Structure formats: structure tokens, C-alpha cells
Amino acid sequence: QQQVKQSPQSLIVQKGGIPIINCAYENTAFDYFPWYQQFPGKGPALLIAIRPDVSEKKEGRFTISFNKSAKQFSLHIMDSQPGDSATYFCAASMAGFQKLVFGTGTRLLVSP
Amino acid sequence: NAGVTQTPKFQVLKTGQSMTLQCAQDMNHNSMYWYRQDPGMGLRLIYYSASEGTTDKGEVPNGYNVSRLNKREFSLRLESAAPSQTSVYFCASSEVRDTQYFGPGTRLTVL
Numbered sequence: 332q333q334q335v336k337q338s339p340q341s342l343i344v345q346k347g348g349i350p351i352i353n354c355a356y357e358n359t360a361f362d363y364f365p366w367y368q369q370f371p372g373k374g375p376a377l378l379i380a381i382r383p384d385v386s387e388k389k390e391g392r393f394t395i396s397f398n399k400s401a402k403q404f405s406l407h408i409m410d411s412q413p414g415d416s417a418t419y420f421c422a423a424s425m426a427g428f429q430k431l432v433f434g435t436g437t438r439l440l441v442s443p
Numbered sequence: 444n445a446g447v448t449q450t451p452k453f454q455v456l457k458t459g460q461s462m463t464l465q466c467a468q469d470m471n472h473n474s475m476y477w478y479r480q481d482p483g484m485g486l487r488l489i490y491y492s493a494s495e496g497t498t499d500k501g502e503v504p505n506g507y508n509v510s511r512l513n514k515r516e517f518s519l520r521l522e523s524a525a526p527s528q529t530s531v532y533f534c535a536s537s538e539v540r541d542t543q544y545f546g547p548g549t550r551l552t553v554l
Contacts, residue, residue, distance in 0.1 A: 374547050
């Protein structure tokens, strides 16, 4: 119940495409869903996050869509660029706990 | 601000050797974490410290010990390294659960 399942494991898109990364969870107590971006040789960094009281959140070219009934959330990258090539992790946490549960990651390659 | 710093950046150990990974943060955060990252496994929590003086096990604590030396520093110790502990280790800190700040990582190889 503590798991967050992430797919796909890897993804290749052309520049300008819209990669979509999906995550699913079981624990309905989760109430905070961040996405982290990790470039090679670096630590992960917070990219964007959503709480279940909204169905969508946009920050620049990055959008999170959230489906509470399906217990799923996804990351969309509009007009993707080669500089977006990185590993993306979804995560979840619940109130009262400082811990994050991470998905297994998606390696994205945006070709020029 | 340096953020979260980790030493060393790289380390090679032989099976059975011990070592300590150091982590420090200058953001005055209460919570600190140790993760390991393995291909296809994502980030797995080893230990965390919600506040100075407290530590708790995460998902994969076996073979590791931690010390929260003070509010700034949180170290991870491998008492008898095994090849299964070959991984990239990340330290992170946070004030609230909303954002964890990660260090640059330590790449450890155990032969």
C-alpha cells in the first residue's frame, strides 16, 4: 500500500513532442504528490507538485494531471526540449509523515 | 548557501571494509534523509531523522547505521560493506515535507 508505481521505465520523444509519465498509488491517505527531476550526475530536485484538491497544475511547460478516483497522476511536458532529457521521479506522502515514497523513475530522452 | 553537501563523491571498498558517508546541510532544516539509488529501483529510503536526536528506519536499513551528529550533520555508516551495497547514495534535507533538497550523491562500489 506504500508503493507508487511509475511507468514507463524509459521514454524517447522528438523535440516538440509531449512526453507523458504516469504514476499510480493505492494508499488513499496520500495527500501530496511531487515530481522530481534528476540530471545525470546530480541529485534530484523538486520540479512541480500537486495536492488532491485540484485536478491539474501547470508550471511553465510542465503539467500535472491528477485523477483522485482512479488514484493516478501524470506529468506532461509540453513542447519538450533536449534540455528536458533527465530522469523523472513521482512521489507521494501523507500528512504527519516527513517521508516521501518514490516511484522507480522514468528516463526521458528528447532527441533534437 | 551550499545547500546539502556530501563527502566523498566516489569511494571503492573491498568486501568487509567499513566507511562513513558524511552529509551536512546549511539550510537549518529539521529533517534529514539517506537514500540509495539503484537502476530500476528508484530512490529507496535507508534511514531518516525527523529532528535532531531522533532517527528511524526506512525501507532498506539492513547493513547500515546512522548518526544525527547535530542539526546540520547526518552520517551513514557501513560497518561491513557487501557487494549488494554498491549504489549511489543521496542525502537530503527538508523543513516541511513539501520539498526535499538533495545533495550531489556518493557513488560507492564494493568489490
